[in-house]
Amino acid sequence: MVDGVGGIIVETEAYHPEDAASHAFIGQTPRNRAMFAGPGHVYVYRSYGIHWCFNFVCADASAVLVRAIEPTAGLAEMAERRGLADPRKLCSGPGKLAQALGISDRHDGLRLDSTPFRFTPSTDPLPVVIGPRIGISKAAELPWRFGVAGSAFLSRNFPT
């Protein structure tokens, strides 16, 4: 949740510093400094010169890319930012969700447990499906993409 706008995370990908696809793989740089700031920080980076992508930093410069959200709050604001109203298309991808939540470089390096963020771990366990990551050319075979089984808000379906 960001400034009261957000929802339930339904799709993520994991990145580890020893994983060639991770931005932390090459060591610390000005861009990825937030990944080395410790657990609970937020790492935001520009993708393809156009989009923003939103990550949670975990221990040891590993991170979780938030790839999709099921919108539950602030739908109207999301729709305005995205220029669409279809709830399935508001946050079904890393760049889309960042746009819908108003995330940009000014959030890079902030902490997840302080404003404007509000992070609440889910109470009831959700059925999770696992698959290969998307959109990368290195270590693409690692099954480090996680999603809520059967969710209609995923960026793409998982391979059977």
Next chain:
DNA sequence: ACTACGATGAACT
């Protein structure tokens, strides 16, 4: 200084 290339998405055919 110069170049190549994305942890993407939207618009096409």
Next chain:
DNA sequence: GTTCATCGTAGTA
């Protein structure tokens, strides 16, 4: 299914 917009970063010279 394919094409491409668009620019910061990192690698090379």
